[in-house]
C-alpha cells in the first residue's frame with residue numbers, strides 16, 4: 001500500500017481492493033467490488049511489544065499444559081474450523097476475492113495440518129532416550145525439543161488460511177504462543193482464526209493477532225520473539241532477516257516461487273493438461289507453488305499445448321461462482337500486464353488470452369508460447385493466471401531450463417520411465433509426480449524451498465522441529481572407565497586412551 005509521510009494512504013492507494021488506514025484502523029476492502037469488509041486496529045510498536053509480553057506469559061502456561069492437553073485443544077480447534085468452514089471461506093472471498101469453492105479446498109488442507117500437528121507433536125518433539133556411544137557408555141543420553149516461547153508468524157494474502165497455518169498449527173503444537181501478523185489484504189481471515197482459537201483456549205492469549213502494514217511486521221521481527229516464521233515475497237524476506245539479525249532471532253523463510261512443470265514424452269497428456277491448467281490458474285495464478293512455466297518435450301508439445309488451450313479456454317472469469325476471481329492486489333495487475341507485454345515484444349505468442357486478457361481487477365487465462373528464457377514471464381514471479389509453455393528437445397534440457405531461475409520452491413513432472421529421476425534433479429524443495437501442488441496438503445512431508453524461495457521447513461516432522469529447540473541431556477549412570485574428563489590422570493591413563501582410540505578408530509573401515 002502506498003502511504004504518505006503520516007502513514008495515511010495516498011489517493012493512488014484508494015483503488016478498490018487496496019486496504020487503507022483510517023482513524024488508526026486498517027480498512028479491508030473487496031478487490032471485486034471495493035466494498036468495505038472490516039476495520040481492525042493498527043498495532044504500533046508499543047502494541048506489538050505488549051502483545052509479545054502477554055504471549056510470553058501465555059506461552060509458559062501453554063507449554064506447561066503438555067502434549068496431551070494441547071492435542072485436545074488443537075483437535076477441538078480443528079473441529080471448530082471444519083464445522084464453520086463456509087463462514088471462513090466467505091471471509092476469504094470477501095477480502096481476497098477467492099472463489100468460495102477454492103477457499104474450501106484451502107481450508108480443508110489447513111485443518112489437515114492442524115490435525116496432523118496436534119497428533120504428532122509428542123512423537124516428534126517429546127522426550128526420548130537415544131543410544132549412548134561406546135566411549136561414553138557410562139552416561140545415558142536424552143533428547144527433547146523445547147518450545148521457543150513466542151513465535152511471530154507473518155503471513156501473505158494469497159492463501160490466508162493455509163500458509164500461516166503451516167506455521168501456526170505446528171508452532172502451537174510444539175508448545176509456543178504465537179503473535180500473528182496477517183497480510184494487510186486479509187486481516188479479517190487472520191482475526192477469524194485467532195477468535196476461533198480463543199473460543200477453544202479462553203484462559204490465556206496463546207494466539208494473538210496484530211494488524212497493520214509492513215511496519216507492524218517489522219516491529220514483530222525486532223522485539224525479541226523466539227523465532228519468526230515468514231511467508232511472503234523474497235524482497236520482504238530480506239528485510240525480515242535484516243530486522244531479525246538485530247536480535248539474532250532465527251527465521252524460517254517461505255519465499256516466492258517460479259515453479260515449473262516438465263512434460264516428458266511418455267506422459268498422460270490429458271492428465272498433464274488438466275493438472276497444468278489447475279496448477280497454473282487456481283486462485284487466479286496467485287499461488288506460491290503455482291505452475292508458471294511448462295517445459296514439454298518436442299514429441300508431445302503440440303498435442304499438449306492444444307489440450308491446455310482447450311481446457312483453459314473454458315474457464316470462466318468473474319465474481320464468486322466463476323473459476324477465476326479478481327486479482328487480489330490491484331498493483332499486481334501491472335506486473336502481470338508487463339510480463340505478457342514483454343513476452344510478446346520478445347517474440348512470444350499468446351495462443352490464449354494476451355494483452356487484452358488484462359481487464360482490472362480481472363485477468364483471463366493467458367497461455368504464452370515461444371517466449372525466450374530471459375523474458376520476465378519466465379524468470380520473475382508473475383502471480384497471475386498465465387503460463388509459458390516451452391518446447392524442449394528432451395527431458396535433460398527441460399531440467400536444465402527448469403533449474404535456471406533463482407527460485408526453487410516446488411514443481412511437477414508428468415511422465416513414466418524417467419519421472420522419478422527428473423523429480424530428483426529438479427532444484428526445488430518439493431516435486432509432485434503426475435500431479436501438481438500435492439505436497440502442500442501432504443502433512444507428513446516437509447514444505448519449503450531453496451535459493452530465493454527461502455529455507456527452513458514447515459509441515460511434517462521437520463516442520464514441528466522448526467518451532468522447537470533441540471535440548472540434549474546426558475546423565476551419568478556409572479563411574480568412567482576412561483579418564484578423559486578429568487585432570488586427575490596419569491601418563492598410563494593417556495597411553496590407554498591412545499590404545500582405545502586406535503582399537504576403535506584406527507582402521508580405515
Ligand code: NDP
Pocket residue numbers: 001154155156157158159163181182183184185212213214215216217218219221231232233234235236237239240243253254255256257287288289381409449453
Ligand atoms: P509480502 O512480502 O508483500 O508480504 C508478506 C507479509 O510480510 C505481509 O504480512 C506483509 O505485511 C509483511 N511485511 C511487509 N513488509 C514487512 C517488513 N518490512 N517486515 C516484516 N513484515 C513485513 O508478500 P505478499 O503478501 O504479497 O504475498 C505474496 C508472496 O508470498 C509471493 O511472493 C508468494 O510466492 C509468497 N508466498 C510464498 C509461500 C510459500 O510457502 N513459500 C506461500 C504463499 C505465498 P503487509 O501485507 O501489511 O505489507
